[in-house]
Amino acid sequence: MDLKVEGSKIVIADDSVTILSKLEMLLKRHGYQVYKAYDGRQSLQVIDEVNPDLIILDLDMPYLNGLEVCKIVKNNEKTSLTPVIIITSSGIKEDKNSSISAGANDFLNKADDTLELTxxxxxLLKLKHAIDQLENANNIIKSLAKAVEVKDKYTVGHAERVSLFATKIGKKMGLDEQQLKDITMAGLLHDIGKIGVPDLILNKPGRLTDEEFGLIQNHPVIGEEICSPIKSFDKVKRIIRHHHEKLNGRGYPDRIGSSEINIETRIMTVADIYDAVTSDRSYRKAMTKQEAFAILRESVSRGELDGQVVDAFDEVVE
Ligand SMILES: [Fe+2]
Incomplete structure (x- = not known):
């Protein structure tokens, strides 16, 4: 991973002109672009304009102090992952603790030597650039999911809706933060394997031959393969592979039963079916919510879907 930090944008806020100039010189010597602010309020404006890679805040400043600015920065979606260093002349332990609880990434005493600061x-800049690259990887994955929709005009918006529905059900059922993240991602990617299914088969209006049906049924396996290089996707890959399995073992591709189908996958399956039946298809019109739930409950009674998931969905869907 290339984590070049030269040229990174740094905002420094301090009400002391002397310290500000000293820091500016030091950082510019290391090839960084420096933007200055003389109080807390101004620092927020500069941060908003510059969208920096790192922010250095003096603890004591007029209007808003460093801790207040730090909290605002960390609570803003746009800047929540931007590293913040708080600097102070006091070096008191309480200041360090309150900086940490305000969300600062590091704390420095102005008396500390400059080597430590640099x-x-x-x-922290390397960390920021690593996070930025992860963000890019995430966007690439999302674009890949969109590519599936281009192949099949009847699925526009499907992945995003399934992801949203499944996450809502997961929240309702009290799943933890990591499980919810996995569900959101798996929802976007569950049909990614359709990239490997010929368009002619995906869009074939009439009946499919057994062979053609077999190719379509292979999309969860292809999907898992596409995501296999991504280390953090272990759970996501499992959900993708199993999103067409049924609790009674009559699904595909592995025909596994309820003991092997985790809650995340059960949720995905329900969300996927619901969105499919409530959307227009070449061969039929979209069903209403009531009709869709009748179908889901029928599947529950046949032992295919998890009734608790359908109940939870019923409570959250609009
Ligand atoms: Fe699918």
Missing amino acids: LKVES
């Missing part, structure tokens, strides 16, 4: 700046 090392911390460099390591």
